[in-house]
Amino acid sequence: MASATFLSTLSLANKNYLLLTPTHACAKGYTNNFRVSNLPSIVVRKEGSVRSQGFVAMQEKGGSTLSDDSRTKTPHVLTVAGSDSGAGAGIQADLKACAARGVYCSTVITALTAQNTVGVQGASNVPEDFVAQQLKSVLSDMQVDVVKTGMLPSVGIVKTLCRTLREYPVHALVVDPVMVSTSGDVLAGPSILSTFREELLPMADIITPNLKEASALLNGMQLETVDDMRSAARLLHNMGPKNVLVKGGDLPDSSDAVDILYNGHNFYELRSPRIRTRNTHGTGCSLASSIAAEVAKGYPMLSAVKVAKRFVETALDYSKEIVIGNGPQGPFDHLLRLKSHSQDCHRQQPFDPSDLFLYAVTDSRMNKRWGRSIVDAVKAAIDGGATIIQLREKDAETKDFLESAKACLRICRLHGVPLLINDRVDVAIACDADGVHVGQSDMPACVARTLLGPEKIIGVSCKTPEQAEQAWVDGADYIGCGGVYPTNTKENNITVGLNGLKTVCMASKLPVVAIGGIGVSNARAVMEIRTPNLKGVAVVSALFDRECVQTETRKLHDVLLGSNIGST
Ligand SMILES: Cc1ncc(COP(=O)(O)OP(=O)(O)O)c(N)n1
Numbered sequence: 001m002a003s004a005t006f007l008s009t010l011s012l013a014n015k016n017y018l019l020l021t022p023t024h025a026c027a028k029g030y031t032n033n034f035r036v037s038n039l040p041s042i043v044v045r046k047e048g049s050v051r052s053q054g055f056v057a058m059q060e061k062g063g064s065t066l067s068d069d070s071r072t073k074t075p076h077v078l079t080v081a082g083s084d085s086g087a088g089a090g091i092q093a094d095l096k097a098c099a100a101r102g103v104y105c106s107t108v109i110t111a112l113t114a115q116n117t118v119g120v121q122g123a124s125n126v127p128e129d130f131v132a133q134q135l136k137s138v139l140s141d142m143q144v145d146v147v148k149t150g151m152l153p154s155v156g157i158v159k160t161l162c163r164t165l166r167e168y169p170v171h172a173l174v175v176d177p178v179m180v181s182t183s184g185d186v187l188a189g190p191s192i193l194s195t196f197r198e199e200l201l202p203m204a205d206i207i208t209p210n211l212k213e214a215s216a217l218l219n220g221m222q223l224e225t226v227d228d229m230r231s232a233a234r235l236l237h238n239m240g241p242k243n244v245l246v247k248g249g250d251l252p253d254s255s256d257a258v259d260i261l262y263n264g265h266n267f268y269e270l271r272s273p274r275i276r277t278r279n280t281h282g283t284g285c286s287l288a289s290s291i292a293a294e295v296a297k298g299y300p301m302l303s304a305v306k307v308a309k310r311f312v313e314t315a316l317d318y319s320k321e322i323v324i325g326n327g328p329q330g331p332f333d334h335l336l337r338l339k340s341h342s343q344d345c346h347r348q349q350p351f352d353p354s355d356l357f358l359y360a361v362t363d364s365r366m367n368k369r370w371g372r373s374i375v376d377a378v379k380a381a382i383d384g385g386a387t388i389i390q391l392r393e394k395d396a397e398t399k400d401f402l403e404s405a406k407a408c409l410r411i412c413r414l415h416g417v418p419l420l421i422n423d424r425v426d427v428a429i430a431c432d433a434d435g436v437h438v439g440q441s442d443m444p445a446c447v448a449r450t451l452l453g454p455e456k457i458i459g460v461s462c463k464t465p466e467q468a469e470q471a472w473v474d475g476a477d478y479i480g481c482g483g484v485y486p487t488n489t490k491e492n493n494i495t496v497g498l499n500g501l502k503t504v505c506m507a508s509k510l511p512v513v514a515i516g517g518i519g520v521s522n523a524r525a526v527m528e529i530r531t532p533n534l535k536g537v538a539v540v541s542a543l544f545d546r547e548c549v550q551t552e553t554r555k556l557h558d559v560l561l562g563s564n565i566g567s568t
């Protein structure tokens with residue numbers, strides 16, 4: 001039986017189970033796939049899945065095994081690296097990369113650097129015993145899957161790390177043998193090379209040197225071609241790491257970025273178009289952290305490296321125009337968020353329920369019938385006084401829908417009018433619309449919220465108080481309630497009437513917009529139910545199945561103003 005020191009118990013359905021974490025499983029010498037054939041009384045339920053689940057659950061007395069789904073473990077990377085005050089590289093890059101890749105990241109800081117986009121102005125090592133203390137704090141308590149190393153500035157710190165990892169083994173070790181910063185400043189001197197070679201590299205699952213680092217580890221070997229990189233990878237592999245990724249970013253005369261991955265059996269040439277950008281500071285740290293993140297999720301090394309490379313390349317490409325700092329090497333944006341915030345036309349205000357006052361919902365068939373483009377229709381509605389626009393283009397091809405949405409968005413932003421997309425969360429994300437409107441059989445609002453983030457506007461169609469309550473729980477911003485009157489615009493739509501609208505409004509914690517068969521003739525009656533959270537009317541045919549959209553919108557606007565709503 002496996003040693004009880006690694007096991008804790010879990011009671012499930014009145015039976016006791018023994019829990020073994022992946023870390024412990026590795027410590028006991030079980031294979032990466034957690035095969036435990038040497039333990040006949042224990043059966044692991046499913047190979048592979050246990051690693052991402054995080055727990056191997058074992059029945060005490062043989063028989064089948066249960067995994068306790070309520071205790072799924074978050075993939076966890078511990079980075080052991082230096083702090084970069086400019087936050088482009090080091091610990092800060094590692095945290096951002098792991099966050100972007102969806103794994104938890106804890107940190108052991110080995111050095112503080114005073115650093116910016118110009119270079120490294122100062123560095124101060126953390127005392128070895130305090131590095132040891134940080135390592136022990138994290139490793140003795142948290143279930144770390146993968147340790148990733150960056151700046152290890154002294155022989156003592158490298159030795160401390162190796163000693164601690166022998167005491168607290170983890171599933172994998174990713175070593176980025178940081179020696180020189182992107183600005184050319186030395187972060188770990190030559191005295192450290194022999195300790196790297198003799199102690200750290202043999203423990204590593206992968207090392208990720210750039211050309212300069214590979215050359216330093218190989219006593220100054222010249223690395224100028226892809227063939228040189230292959231030779232270097234083979235020689236470095238002889239030092240003990242399971243995999244070697246030699247990064248060829250600095251390779252002269254190459255229009256592609258070429259990296260060589262070698263696992264002792266096969267070479268993989270990973271090639272991608274070179275991204276021309278000044279914002280490359282922290283690329284190495286981020287790549288190694290992303291590899292660590294994918295390995296922590298349970299991916300095999302080749303897939304982990306491919307996914308990590310693609311992630312970093314996407315972030316570099318996205319960040320080409322970002323301006324941070326005055327130096328030659330700027331940081332990039334791991335979360336792909338900074339650029340859109342810097343755009344002049346980004347919607348500034350949070351959702352304001354009074355935006356629901358005159359809600360214009362487009363219809364591709366009606367616009368076609370009247371020979372106008374969606375963009376012209378939206379322009380006219382805004383000119384007539386629409387306070388929010390929803391693109392409801394049921395027949396449009398995705399590509400056309402996206403193009404129209406982008407064009408409409410430019411107009412809406414110019415006028416400070418929010419633009420929502422009906423049904424298509426993908427289109428909303430792709431064009432950075434202000435939000436979506438979803439119905440009861442569309443993507444659930446809670447899922448849309450996860451995809452769109454906290455700032456976007458989400459509306460949900462509701463016909464009952466229960467649906468209104470769920471919309472609130474799911475994180476919606478408003479609900480659309482209807483059909484207030486019969487409509488030809490939406491097939492087989494159930495009419496709830498003014499009474500149904502009132503019932504839903506009274507139950508709803510969210511602002512409400514009424515929809516269905518509403519126009520100039522009855523908008524006043526709708527608003528006169530006078531519940532404080534009824535903020536406006538949403539209209540399709542009364543605006544868009546007409547010759548002049550602007551005139552009809554203006555008429556409805558005046559009726560609504562006359563009914564004096566929105567003031568409650
Ligand atoms: C403001 C507003 N309210 C309700 C709806 C209807 O949405 P849904 O039920 O998803 O039906 P479709 O519009 O997708 O046919 C809406 N679009 N807008």
Ligand SMILES: Cc1nc(C(=O)O)sc1CCOP(=O)(O)O
Nearest residue numbers: 482483487489516517539540541
């Ligand atoms: C899109 C839609 N949703 C409804 C609902 O009841 O949820 S009624 C409807 C159609 C509204 O079009 P018109 O203004 O032309 O009646």
Ligand SMILES: [Mg+2]
Nearest residue numbers: 423438439442
């Ligand atoms: Mg819908």
